[in-house]
Amino acid sequence: MEMSISWPAVVVATAVGMAIAGAWYGGWGFVGVWRELTGVTEEDSKRVGKRPFAALLASILVTALVLAAGCSIASGFFGSDPLWLDLAVGFATCLGFSLTTLVQHNAFEQKPARLTVINCTYQLVLFLGMALAVGLLQ
Numbered sequence: 001m002e003m004s005i006s007w008p009a010v011v012v013a014t015a016v017g018m019a020i021a022g023a024w025y026g027g028w029g030f031v032g033v034w035r036e037l038t039g040v041t042e043e044d045s046k047r048v049g050k051r052p053f054a055a056l057l058a059s060i061l062v063t064a065l066v067l068a069a070g071c072s073i074a075s076g077f078f079g080s081d082p083l084w085l086d087l088a089v090g091f092a093t094c095l096g097f098s099l100t101t102l103v104q105h106n107a108f109e110q111k112p113a114r115l116t117v118i119n120c121t122y123q124l125v126l127f128l129g130m131a132l133a134v135g136l137l138q
Helices: 009-023 030-038 042-048 051-078 083-108 111-138
Strands: none
Touching: 009 051, 009 083, 009 111, 042 051, 051 083, 051 111, 083 111
């Protein structure tokens, strides 16, 4: 079984991930509710500058690489590459790693349930959108 990563798929999946993050937490997404639930003000965001965006870009790039690798491995294992398989990899990866970890941390940090739902839904949309991009271009 051979694993291959399509670098254009990684680049596009990264761009898709950044677009989803921008739409979700941008000026017209859930930013108002998110700010209320986290207590992070616009002034707080301005004070830290671009550091969160650098972390976002790095983490989304790693996510794109992992999804591309996971989709390639799944394709090799099953001997075919249907789009549903790529979406299943995105869903399983999100459920198995991201959502479970986020729910665990939010529960122990006593974060509001609404915040957990907003962030978990974002993660699911993020992983599925990026897996779709990888699946279409791999």
